[in-house]
Amino acid sequence: MVATMRTEPFWFSMKRRLCLATAGAVVLGAYIGLRTQSAVSQAAVSYELNDVHFHLTNYVQEGTDIHAFLKMMGNKVGRVALFGIPLQQEWSYQNSGDFAPTYYLQTDAPLYYYSFTDAYIAMAYRSLSKEEQARFDPMITGFNPADMYAVDHIRRVLKTFPGVFSGIGEFTIHKEFVSAKVAGETASLLNPALDRILDFAAEVGLIVLIHNDMDVPFAKAGSEPAYLAQMKAVLKRHPKTKVIWAHTGLGRVVRPVTHHAATLEAILKDPQFGHIYFDISWDEFAKYLVATPEAVKISADLINRYPDRFLFGTDEVAPTEQQKYLRIYYQYEPLWKLLNEETNQKVRKRNYERLFDEARHRVREWEKSQAQVN
Ligand SMILES: [Zn+2]
Numbered sequence: 559m560v561a562t563m564r565t566e567p568f569w570f571s572m573k574r575r576l577c578l579a580t581a582g583a584v585v586l587g588a589y590i591g592l593r594t595q596s597a598v599s600q601a602a603v604s605y606e607l608n609d610v611h612f613h614l615t616n617y618v619q620e621g622t623d624i625h626a627f628l629k630m631m632g633n634k635v636g637r638v639a640l641f642g643i644p645l646q647q648e649w650s651y652q653n654s655g656d657f658a659p660t661y662y663l664q665t666d667a668p669l670y671y672y673s674f675t676d677a678y679i680a681m682a683y684r685s686l687s688k689e690e691q692a693r694f695d696p697m698i699t700g701f702n703p704a705d706m707y708a709v710d711h712i713r714r715v716l717k718t719f720p721g722v723f724s725g726i727g728e729f730t731i732h733k734e735f736v737s738a739k740v741a742g743e744t745a746s747l748l749n750p751a752l753d754r755i756l757d758f759a760a761e762v763g764l765i766v767l768i769h770n771d772m773d774v775p776f777a778k779a780g781s782e783p784a785y786l787a788q789m790k791a792v793l794k795r796h797p798k799t800k801v802i803w804a805h806t807g808l809g810r811v812v813r814p815v816t817h818h819a820a821t822l823e824a825i826l827k828d829p830q831f832g833h834i835y836f837d838i839s840w841d842e843f844a845k846y847l848v849a850t851p852e853a854v855k856i857s858a859d860l861i862n863r864y865p866d867r868f869l870f871g872t873d874e875v876a877p878t879e880q881q882k883y884l885r886i887y888y889q890y891e892p893l894w895k896l897l898n899e900e901t902n903q904k905v906r907k908r909n910y911e912r913l914f915d916e917a918r919h920r921v922r923e924w925e926k927s928q929a930q931v932n
Contacts, residue, residue, distance in 0.1 A: 734809045839873035
């Protein structure tokens with residue numbers, strides 16, 4: 559090519575150059591056009607919400623294909639905290655015969671910790687393009703919080719899949735009907751294994767999403783929630799760990815404890831709990847919150863007073879269509895109406911972005927520091 563160009567007459571070479579210049583301008587113009595277009599289309603996609611609590615797979619480790627799930631997110635959901643379920647429901651033939659249970663309430667057979675969930679989630683995430691990945695914050699869940707070795711599992715996952723995870727959870731300490739079914743030792747807020755996990759999360763910058771029922775089912779009215787004092791003590795011991803307490807500590811049959819809003823407010827206004835956040839996920843919880851106009855009003859007033867401390871989440875498990883995936887978002891319509899505009903934006907989107915942007919950044923830095931050590 560070079561030899562041919564040298565022998566070209568001057569006018570030809572000029573024409574060629576002009577041609578090339580024109581072509582270059584056209585390409586550049588098209589490029590700028592595309593850039594502008596993509597900037598416009600990005601600006602046009604203004605997502606309505608982020609989801610801090612989403613299970614891609616169910617209690618038998620089956621679920622939604624992540625590419626199909628992206629379609630469900632559509633242009634409504636911007637970012638999602640992504641995890642499976644750390645517990646596998648055993649299909650015990652002795653118990654349910656040919657009936658294959660897919661939910662923990664369908665059989666008496668135990669649940670057991672299924673660590674492969676983390677590899678599964680990491681591989682699903684890695685099957686996405688860079689732009690698609692930016693919409694997910696994968697979380698590590700496949701550890702037993704009663705095991706002093708849990709931390710080693712979390713570290714191993716981070717090292718095996720660098721660049722993937724932002725946090726740990728949803729993992730569970732006390733949960734109606736579930737805790738008692740877990741094979742082996744029951745998780746406890748008093749177990750130092752949990753302290754090790756929370757210490758490590760602070761060191762790495764992992765955000766923590768924890769499920770812990772504040773109370774036992776069918777508690778006596780007016781009594782102090784059974785696990786409240788223990789939970790507060792744990793949280794107080796780990797001021798550097800950012801913790802999101804799922805469902806504000808309420809469970810399936812734990813009715814809104816008397817003065818639940820007051821209990822939450824006592825935590826929210828105490829500077830010792832400045833690192834604690836609450837998610838308002840789970841339809842079982844949402845139905846209490848919107849049960850009466852008075853309940854919605856009490857909740858909205860509280861959230862308006864502490865707009866930085868609450869996050870929206872769905873807690874959906876392996877959904878099949880957008881309408882089902884977002885049913886809790888629509889269920890909360892009465893709440894959205896009572897939140898002021900700024901609070902609304904924070905609960906639906908901005909608190910998520912602030913917390914997870916920071917977690918992402920810190921975890922990536924920790925991973926880099928580890929790569930240097932090795
Ligand atoms: Zn959940």
